[in-house]
């Protein structure tokens with residue numbers, strides 16, 4: 001069975017951020033992720049993770065705000081300077097948090113120029129931080145209209161084209177299901193380059209139970225394929241987070 005992390009941007013939101021760490025540990029999670037940790041001093045987040053005995057698994061490149069903000073700039077032609085200064089800021093946080101992965105967000109653009117910009121920026125980032133695990137994640141176009149990366153085959157092509165050992169795929173089964181209609185098939189095709197998995201129920205992005213994805217079957221497929229990374233719960237709980245954790249396998 002994989003190790004499970006709680007996405008603290010979306011889970012345990014009934015508590016202040018620094019109290020979510022202990023709640024996640026008490027619930028049985030072994031790791032945590034925060035999408036945009038930039039509003040809280042990194043030392044406070046790091047202390048909370050260490051005190052709760054949790055690994056800090058993932059954070060995103062800026063911008064800082066989750067609510068309604070854009071989702072990065074890496075594929076936006078003409079915004080290379082902004083991407084680079086944001087990336088350096090993300091690296092400072094990642095180091096302070098000892099984050100295992102950094103998700104580089106593409107932003108909103110389309111066409112060959114966007115692809116070329118994204119590829120160049122990713123190559124630059126992979127070279128600048130060879131010791132950091134970097135990832136890109138396709139997002140479904142219903143939730144993020146206009147987001148450049150909305151295709152798993154394209155993500156795999158770009159990762160191959162960059163060819164950096166520290167760049168891989170972030171596989172969110174919720175987005176995979178909405179983009180293709182068959183998250184399991186996407187896993188079978190691209191699981192080999194996946195460094196991190198996120199889960200949620202479809203439809204609705206709630207608890208991973210009873211929807212279009214067979215999660216017990218998916219967890220078994222992860223084991224069968226030898227996946228050794230984390231699986232993060234990235235969903236909006238229907239009620240209090242702890243009330244909806246029946247799906248979380250107990251070790």
Ligand SMILES: O=C(O)C(=O)[C@@H](O)CO
Pocket residue numbers: 035060071103137139172175198234
């Ligand atoms: O929305 C998702 O799914 C994510 O994993 C975020 O990192 C993107 O905002």
Ligand SMILES: [Mg+2]
Pocket residue numbers: 137172198234
């Ligand atoms: Mg995700």
